[in-house]
Amino acid sequence: MKVRTRIAPSPTGPQMHIGNFRTALYSYMWAKKNAGEFILRVEDTDRKRYVKGSVEGYMELFNAFDLHIDKFPSEDQIKKLDEVDYPSIDWFLDENTYSNINDEDFEGIYIQTQRLPLYLKYAQKLVNDGHAYLCFLSEEELKNLKESMPTYQPFRSPDRFLSSEERMQKIKEGKPYVVRLNVENFIKQKGDILEYEDLVLGKMKFDLNTVDDQVLIKSNGIPTYHLAVVVDDQNMDITHPIRGYGWLPSTPKQILIYNILGWEMKPFAHVTDILDPAGGKLSKRKGAVFTTEFIKEGYLTDAIINFITLVGWTPKIERKFGEREREIFSLDELINLFSIEGISKTNPIFDREKLLWFNKEYIKNYDNSKLNEKFKKWLEKYSEDELKNTFFSDENLEAKVALVKDRARTLKEILESIKFFYVAPENIDWNIKQLSAVSGQLSAIKSEILEVIQKLEENSLSWTHEEWENGMRAIGDKFEIKHGDVFMVLRMAVVGAPFSPPLFECLQILGKEEVLKRLGNA
Numbered sequence: 166m167k168v169r170t171r172i173a174p175s176p177t178g179p180q181m182h183i184g185n186f187r188t189a190l191y192s193y194m195w196a197k198k199n200a201g202e203f204i205l206r207v208e209d210t211d212r213k214r215y216v217k218g219s220v221e222g223y224m225e226l227f228n229a230f231d232l233h234i235d236k237f238p239s240e241d242q243i244k245k246l247d248e249v250d251y252p253s254i255d256w257f258l259d260e261n262t263y264s265n266i267n268d269e270d271f272e273g274i275y276i277q278t279q280r281l282p283l284y285l286k287y288a289q290k291l292v293n294d295g296h297a298y299l300c301f302l303s304e305e306e307l308k309n310l311k312e313s314m315p316t317y318q319p320f321r322s323p324d325r326f327l328s329s330e331e332r333m334q335k336i337k338e339g340k341p342y343v344v345r346l347n348v349e350n351f352i353k354q355k356g357d358i359l360e361y362e363d364l365v366l367g368k369m370k371f372d373l374n375t376v377d378d379q380v381l382i383k384s385n386g387i388p389t390y391h392l393a394v395v396v397d398d399q400n401m402d403i404t405h406p407i408r409g410y411g412w413l414p415s416t417p418k419q420i421l422i423y424n425i426l427g428w429e430m431k432p433f434a435h436v437t438d439i440l441d442p443a444g445g446k447l448s449k450r451k452g453a454v455f456t457t458e459f460i461k462e463g464y465l466t467d468a469i470i471n472f473i474t475l476v477g478w479t480p481k482i483e484r485k486f487g488e489r490e491r492e493i494f495s496l497d498e499l500i501n502l503f504s505i506e507g508i509s510k511t512n513p514i515f516d517r518e519k520l521l522w523f524n525k526e527y528i529k530n531y532d533n534s535k536l537n538e539k540f541k542k543w544l545e546k547y548s549e550d551e552l553k554n555t556f557f558s559d560e561n562l563e564a565k566v567a568l569v570k571d572r573a574r575t576l577k578e579i580l581e582s583i584k585f586f587y588v589a590p591e592n593i594d595w596n597i598k599q600l601s602a603v604s605g606q607l608s609a610i611k612s613e614i615l616e617v618i619q620k621l622e623e624n625s626l627s628w629t630h631e632e633w634e635n636g637m638r639a640i641g642d643k644f645e646i647k648h649g650d651v652f653m654v655l656r657m658a659v660v661g662a663p664f665s666p667p668l669f670e671c672l673q674i675l676g677k678e679e680v681l682k683r684l685g686n687a
Contacts, residue, residue: 179222
């Protein structure tokens with residue numbers, strides 16, 4: 166059987182949490198490693214939280230990372246997201262209304278609210294077979310009943326004892342209802358303990374005496390996650406549902422449904438949560454948590470993929486004695502190495518400093534042309550800097566980006582590092598620690614530097630490093646000061662800061678005229 170995996174977000178906003186993106190990556194890699202298919206399915210059953218544009222946001226995100234989705238909602242399906250065709254309140258009045266629905270008719274439909282007849286078909290089957298029941302309790306009745314029950318007791322509705330005639334009468338009277346799973350009925354037939362082997366967590370055991378009679382179909386005819394995910398994974402031939410640890414409590418309810426419907430249960434793989442170094446789940450209060458936010462901050466997509474894949478997964482690579490652990494991998498290499506067995510059972514830590522390290526390594530190792538293109542695309546889409554248009558019209562942009570790339574950790578830092586090429590420093594603070602030894606000689610030193618630069622060739626690209634450096638050192642000897650102090654005076658005059666990319670190359674790119682102008686202003 167062909168391997169098929171899926172990512173199934175709820176359309177509650179176009180952003181995707183970095184933890185959910187990691188789960189999507191694991192699903193993607195497993196499918197691609199096995200020459201299978203990766204599916205994007207939209208689980209929009211929570212209509213109150215639906216946000217228009219969410220699906221387009223997910224598609225754009227995967228495109229930004231150059232991840233190929235094999236199956237996804239069509240444009241027509243996405244357009245219909247705003248229009249849900251809710252079934253009438255008496256959809257169960259005829260117990261066979263949906264019995265003739267063909268599963269094949271929903272092939273290629275990847276939005277849940279456009280698959281409603283399929284869920285109602287199986288809900289009717291579950292009720293007719295006694296494995297589910299209609300519950301007519303109002304919100305107030307439900308609240309009062311739950312409050313009167315011991316906290317350890319799972320919820321069971323008294324409506325499970327209604328006869329077929331009684332429930333039909335209530336439907337005819339227009340009473341709203343939901344469909345609930347009948348857990349007791351399963352216990353009577355097959356016992357109260359469920360066991361299954363999780364692909365990540367190992368052997369799991371659930372006591373059904375602690376499981377509620379879960380709502381499967383809401384009063385508006387929309388399914389809950391518990392029924393829809395089972396029907397969809399079965400209907401779409403999903404072989405490996407890889408999902409977040411938070412869904413583990415729902416697993417026994419879904420195993421029940423698989424068993425009742427006579428389907429072979431899918432081997433779930435529950436991926437543990439990513440934690441913040443300070444403790445607790447990854448929080449927005451401590452920095453970016455959405456994948457697109459990291460891109461906006463200037464992280465490269467390659468670096469993000471490499472980093473987040475290794476947060477909670479370890480590739481099996483044989484190392485020679487004394488050999489350092491390898492950390493930099495291309496996407497193709499990660500796919501090749503990926504195995505579900507390598508996913509950690511413990512909660513990994515999201516180390517932002519480590520992500521910066523990864524990004525710095527990628528920036529440093531990109532060839533200059535590729536990095537310049539990445540930088541320009543990032544500028545165009547995410548930067549609001551006032552110099553943005555100036556950068557695009559600069560034929561020497563690549564040389565400037567190349568000059569700062571060894572120090573920069575993000576594309577945003579590249580932006581900040583090259584600004585001095587376009588904006589001359591003003592109000593320079595000469596009272597810095599690095600110049601304390603020459604504070605009384607600054608004016609004279611600047612004049613000497615000006616003379617040295619004036620003697621150099623008009624074409625700055627013809628300058629030799631040796632000639633320039635000898636000129637600066639001669640000034641140091643003349644004033645009996647450290648040579649480094651002379652270079653610092655020049656750097657402050659030209660760059661406006663005590664730190665910069667290699668100074669000689671900066672001067673060459675700025676050109677003689679601009680350097681002299683800045684020295685004169687200083």
